[in-house]
Amino acid sequence: xxxxxxxxxxxxxxxxxxxxxxxxxxxxxxxxxxxxxxxxxxxxxxxxxxxxxxxxxxxxxxxxxxxxxxxxxxxxxxxxxxxxxxxxxxxxxxxxxxxxxxxxxxxxxxxxxxxxxxxxxxx
Amino acid sequence: xxxxxxxxxxxxxxxxxxxxxxxxxxxxxxxxxxxxxxxxxxxxxxxxxxxxxxxxxxxxxxxxxxxxxxxxxxxxxxxxxxxxxxxxxxxxxxxxxxxxxxxxxxxxxxxxxxxxxxxxxxx
Amino acid sequence: xxxxxxxxxxxxxxxxxxxxxxxxxxxxxxxxxxxxxxxxxxxxxxxxxxxxxxxxxxxxxxxxxxxxxxxxxxxxxxxxxxxxxxxxxxxxxxxxxxxxxxxxxxxxxxxxxxxxxxxxxxx
Numbered sequence: 001x002x003x004x005x006x007x008x009x010x011x012x013x014x015x016x017x018x019x020x021x022x023x024x025x026x027x028x029x030x031x032x033x034x035x036x037x038x039x040x041x042x043x044x045x046x047x048x049x050x051x052x053x054x055x056x057x058x059x060x061x062x063x064x065x066x067x068x069x070x071x072x073x074x075x076x077x078x079x080x081x082x083x084x085x086x087x088x089x090x091x092x093x094x095x096x097x098x099x100x101x102x103x104x105x106x107x108x109x110x111x112x113x114x115x116x117x118x119x120x121x122x123x
Numbered sequence: 124x125x126x127x128x129x130x131x132x133x134x135x136x137x138x139x140x141x142x143x144x145x146x147x148x149x150x151x152x153x154x155x156x157x158x159x160x161x162x163x164x165x166x167x168x169x170x171x172x173x174x175x176x177x178x179x180x181x182x183x184x185x186x187x188x189x190x191x192x193x194x195x196x197x198x199x200x201x202x203x204x205x206x207x208x209x210x211x212x213x214x215x216x217x218x219x220x221x222x223x224x225x226x227x228x229x230x231x232x233x234x235x236x237x238x239x240x241x242x243x244x245x246x
Numbered sequence: 247x248x249x250x251x252x253x254x255x256x257x258x259x260x261x262x263x264x265x266x267x268x269x270x271x272x273x274x275x276x277x278x279x280x281x282x283x284x285x286x287x288x289x290x291x292x293x294x295x296x297x298x299x300x301x302x303x304x305x306x307x308x309x310x311x312x313x314x315x316x317x318x319x320x321x322x323x324x325x326x327x328x329x330x331x332x333x334x335x336x337x338x339x340x341x342x343x344x345x346x347x348x349x350x351x352x353x354x355x356x357x358x359x360x361x362x363x364x365x366x367x368x369x
Contacts, residue, residue: 011333018347022167032298042299042345044268044318046169046292052155053165072167076347086231087134093232099165101141101199101228105347108332109339145290169292175278176288195290209354210257216355222288224264224322224351 013106016113017082018074021089022051023098025069030092035075038084039115043075051097076105076113136229139236140205141197144212145174146221148192153215158198161207162238166198174220199228199236259352262359263328264320267335268297269344271315276338281321284330285361289321297343322351322359 021031028045035043051070075085082102089100111119144154148170158166174193198208205225212223234242267277271293281289297316321331328348335346357365 010336011329013332013348018349040299042297044316044345045296045298046318047294047296048170050168050170051165052168053163070167072169076345083134086136090134090231099167099199099230099235101230102136103141103226103228103349105349107345107347108336112345173291173293174288175291176286193290195292206257209259213256213354222290222322222353222358224353225259226264226349226351 011108013108014110015104015106016076016110017079018076018103018105019082019085019100020103021073021075021085021098021100022049022070023073023092024096025071027092027096027098028071028073031071031073031089034085034088035073038077038088039081039118040075040077040085041113041115043073046072046074076107078114078118134231136231137233138227138229139199139233140202141199141226141228142205142208142223143226144196144208144221144223145172145193146196146215147219148194150215150219150221151194151196154194154196154212157208157211158196161200161211162204162241163198163200163208164236164238166196169195169197199230201237201241257354259354260356261350261352262322262356263325264322264349264351265328265331265346266349267319267331267344267346268295268316269319269338270342271317273338273342273344274317274319277317277319277335280331280334281319284323284334285327285364286321286323286331287359287361289319292318292320322353324360324364 023031025047028047032043032045049070049072075082077085086100086102089098092098093100107113146154151168151170155166155168172193172195198205200208209223209225212221215221216223230236269277274291274293278289278291295316295318321328323331332346332348335344338344339346353359
């Protein structure tokens with residue numbers, strides 16, 4: 001875990017990983033259950049996003065009903081947690097439309113993004 | 124293209140670029156056509172987002188109707204593709220309200236984000 | 247400020263910081279006022295996002311009314327500006343539900359993301 005100490009002592013940023021997942025609305029529960037079972041402590045959902053493509057190489061424009069039913073989920077956690085999420089998503093994304101991206105991000109309150117055990121272990 | 128081999132052999136992340144574009148609703152078609160013509164294989168749209176500023180330096184708070192009509196588009200692709208998108212957007216953003224950001228991101232299924240030719244060339 | 251000169255001379259990307267903030271709807275005004283007072287020149291709001299957790303370690307699933315009232319705000323600015331925003335948000339996030347993440351991102355039109363004084367100083 002990177003810890004960059006800045007000049008103002010009370011503003012320490014910690015590097016974690018952000019995962020963004022876009023799936024069909026009917027997979028929302030699967031994704032949320034997976035996030036919780038992997039130890040993600042919180043997430044944000046944007047419902048009714050539209051999507052185009054990413055199901056094989058050349059998918060036509062989706063019907064409106066399909067477009068309206070996608071959900072985007074964002075979660076931030078330590079890399080090991082995000083890897084567990086990615087691993088659990090892989091079979092779903094191989095069978096269904098959907099994408100996930102993983103990005104480095106920084107947070108102030110590290111303990112907020114750790115499971116109780118991780119926080120106590122000083123992860 | 125970076126390829127980071129992790130400990131679990133079936134979970135290889137590939138570094139690509141994510142572009143996020145926020146424009147007025149009436150430019151949605153332009154953006155989507157540009158993404159497809161540049162070879163982006165998929166994208167996600169969040170409609171009805173609100174925006175403030177970024178049209179010159181000191182724009183007043185937008186009217187509700189304007190706020191409600193913005194659309195945010197996200198796409199992930201190889202750097203060359205994202206540069207082509209950015210290049211195509213530049214004239215639009217010089218004339219109209221709108222912003223774009225480019226961020227490093229990682230994906231598992233690289234072939235999903237490549238055009239058929241790129242995938243076959245082992246890009 | 248990093249300036250990476252690419253091969254096509256008119257496509258220069260500048261590295262800035264993106265902050266993403268998720269708070270309850272009733273804190274939207276606080277966040278927007280803070281962004282402006284810190285010198286952010288623009289931001290994007292996604293309203294009616296849902297959230298789970300991140301208020302202490304083990305918050306139960308939020309009621310629908312609470313879920314529907316979250317707002318996600320995104321802003322891109324120089325690091326010093328984003329640090330001022332993060333510093334101003336810290337007390338709010340210590341008392342209320344909410345999260346913020348800071349990510350490196352790149353933009354084409356640097357002057358668009360600077361206050362007039364910063365742009366003139368060639369920041």
